[in-house]
Amino acid sequence: MSWAKGILAGTALAASAIMFTPEPAEAGVVVSSSGPSAGQYPVGRQIASSATITLRDGDTVTILENGGTRVFRGAGSHSLGSASAASSNRAFASLTTQRAAARARTGAVRSTGSTEVSNPSLWYVDVARPGTVCLPAGSNVRLWRADTQAASTYAIAAEGSEAATSVTFPAGEMLAGWAAGSAPAPGTAYRIGHGINTGPVEVRFVFLDQVPEAPEDLAATLISNGCMVQVEQMSAAMMTTE
Numbered sequence: 555m556s557w558a559k560g561i562l563a564g565t566a567l568a569a570s571a572i573m574f575t576p577e578p579a580e581a582g583v584v585v586s587s588s589g590p591s592a593g594q595y596p597v598g599r600q601i602a603s604s605a606t607i608t609l610r611d612g613d614t615v616t617i618l619e620n621g622g623t624r625v626f627r628g629a630g631s632h633s634l635g636s637a638s639a640a641s642s643n644r645a646f647a648s649l650t651t652q653r654a655a656a657r658a659r660t661g662a663v664r665s666t667g668s669t670e671v672s673n674p675s676l677w678y679v680d681v682a683r684p685g686t687v688c689l690p691a692g693s694n695v696r697l698w699r700a701d702t703q704a705a706s707t708y709a710i711a712a713e714g715s716e717a718a719t720s721v722t723f724p725a726g727e728m729l730a731g732w733a734a735g736s737a738p739a740p741g742t743a744y745r746i747g748h749g750i751n752t753g754p755v756e757v758r759f760v761f762l763d764q765v766p767e768a769p770e771d772l773a774a775t776l777i778s779n780g781c782m783v784q785v786e787q788m789s790a791a792m793m794t795t796e
Contacts, residue, residue, distance in 0.1 A: 581600060581605075583617065584599045585617065586615075589610065590610045604634070648674065679695060684757060685782060688781035690762055694731065696729050712739075
């Protein structure tokens with residue numbers, strides 16, 4: 555019996571098979587916001603580099619601008635004019651490089667100030683994170699896992715199907731190729747399950763005919779397509795030091 559049989563349908567993810575490509579970002583783009591002023595600074599809003607944002611107590615706004623992400627907190631007026639983001643630009647280049655299979659076997663990184671291993675590429679599908687994933691059109695789909703100590707097998711089942719295919723990560727390997735018989739269909743939900751004390755995660759795919767080269771433009775494209783896991787990934791990897 556397939557692991558997928560009997561799984562109750564979860565809340566549908568807000569995803570679309572249609573790729574949206576926003577206008578190029580004029581400057582910074584809001585990648586997360588919370589607090590009383592969140593409505594004034596919604597995710598995806600573009601803000602000029604010369605602008606000043608005014609926040610209230612309890613506000614937190616994260617903006618990707620000038621090749622790096624910055625977090626603004628608390629009451630007061632804050633200027634976007636950021637310092638050099640050379641290191642953040644290097645992080646962006648690493649995140650978006652489409653590595654050849656032979657070069658992609660290692661390279662997991664740890665989050666800044668944390669022992670947690672982070673996905674090193676925007677184009678690897680984290681088997682532990684549900685949501686919509688944006689990928690370059692025509693690229694090979696690669697699954698990624700954080701824990702590489704032991705061999706591990708995952709099952710993949712398409713929405714509405716109880717038939718599952720298996721993919722195995724050998725011990726020491728963080729990557730495995732998509733093994734569902736054919737490339738994933740845009741907008742179709744796929745359940746990826748480990749089968750050991752964990753429920754499956756559900757992912758959908760959007761394929762980008764063009765991948766913007768500027769970080770701000772790519773962030774805007776990811777946001778418009780609902781690929782928020784990758785927006786969070788970019789934001790964390792490209793954080794600049796105040």
